[in-house]
Amino acid sequence: MGTHSMKFFRTTILALSIMGVAACSSSGDEDMMEAPAAADTSGIDATTAAAQRAEQERLAREREAQQRMEAAALNTTVFYFDFDVSEFMASDRDVLAIHGRNLAANSSRRIRLEGHADERGTREYNLALGERRANSIRDYLVVNGASLSQIETVSYGEERPANTGQSEASYRLNRRVEIK
């Protein structure tokens, strides 16, 4: 649970800091708007200009929202798996698609996918499970435009647990793939 809530926390901070930047820049826009508004005499022109500005601001906000989401997605680098399941969770699909498109847009970027299993069952079989999980994410990144040559996969099986407890909550944190 610890790692999961931390990830959420980190994402929130990032979103807030981007919003902070947005707030600063919009207050700058207000300063700039005051000068032409004072000199303006034509009500119709003023209305058109205001509408255009509003539209530009709306587009800027959308771009910012998109960038914010992409930054948050790219900052999400640990993906969890159900017991004995090697397919990633449906809820991670959008985030992984963003990773895939980012790799496609940055052809020199290289990543390493590290697959892990929980400690139950035999070690060498768990090595196979970890690889299968890493491959499931690799294949989805490739579907979204990444090149196979950008991705190295490695399985650590149960050898590098994120949490050493013996509860289902610990096991859940250990069944994971990390993008490095």
Added chain:
Amino acid sequence: MRKMRHIFWLTLILTNMVTAAELNIEITQGVDNPIPIAVVPFSWEGTSALSEDVAAVVSADLQQVGEFRALPPGNMLSMPDEAAEVFFRDWRILAQDYLLVGKITHSPGSQLVQVQYEFFDVAREQKLIGEVLTGSVDQLRDIAHEISNVVFEQVTGIRGAFSTEILYVSAQFVSPELTYFRIEKADYDGHRSQVLVESQEPLMSPAWSPDGRQIAYLSFETNLPRIYIQEIATGERRQITDFPGINSSPVWSPDGTKLAMVLSKDGSPDVYVMDLMTNQLTRLTDHPRAETEPSWTADSRSVLFTSDRTGQPQIYQVGITGGFPERLTFDCFYCSKGRFLPDGKNLVHVRRDTREDNSYSIAIFNIETQRVITLTDTSLDESPSVAPNGSMIMFATKVNGRGILDAVSIDGRVKFRLPSAQGDVREPSWSPFLN
């Protein structure tokens, strides 16, 4: 003469001892009616105390395998050290079936010592065997294990495995960023452990060569899982695989000519065999699911493996010349890491019976009678390894969150435990006979 050579040879490899995780043996379950044996403390003609109590080591050996109960020396009526001093009545009164006596003397004209022992059947008032073993004072423990081998074989008819060793992996957690992984070697009873390999990246799957001189293992030291072979005596080692993906699970064929391994270079983990003379690879399995955990049959002609081609892991067997694999296990949710006992009929494996029971145990499945015996009652058991005489199975489990090594007799009646003084220990691999 053969034994003497063996003892001298051991000196060479034991001189370079490194501090390792000390394992302390505990007997956790013995048989109901163990055979009573009196092991009289061996006399010593020297003036300075010896580093090892030979009789105590023999008593511990015999009790660890559960078949015997050693008489406490304080209860003995006499302390003979040779046949001439033995009065059988003293031992019949104490209801002892067997008697071992011995003496340790300086070897004339050298710094070596001679250990003379004699072993008696009390009821028949008969000496069964007697020998003199010569070695250095440092080898008294080896000599004691050799005496245990002889006594065990005299009584049970089964060759003793007290001179064998184990390999295992230890993990010492220092901080979230730093764990020391080590492959260690120790006597079968956990004594005299020494570090063979150390790394800050995971080490896995230590395996013995059939002559006991080399080990194979998996190391992540290059950040990728690769197989290495290392000479025990010299520490000399070489990387033997560098294929994309998983390179894991090295296991020598019993005839020493081949190494089975798992490679995922062709898309998913499959079992391959490497000819160690030519380095030529032969692919034994070809399936998109996972095939792993190879182990050899005694004739080096076929390999057992785990596959989840039907959804969950089950155990299969395939000949090394290829062909369609035969499935061996059916009635379990999860059956893996199969290996035959020396009889080739009883399959030791890790077993989870149903999805609901959520417990992994060591079990034996007889492929002829289809009978299953579950040997353990801990819940995270794995990595079973069979003693070369087929009498005991060592395996890894978790107790209070720590990895420990346990051993159980193949009938489940006897158990002993080798908890580590520090860190986790796991993946035991029992050596072949070394003498």
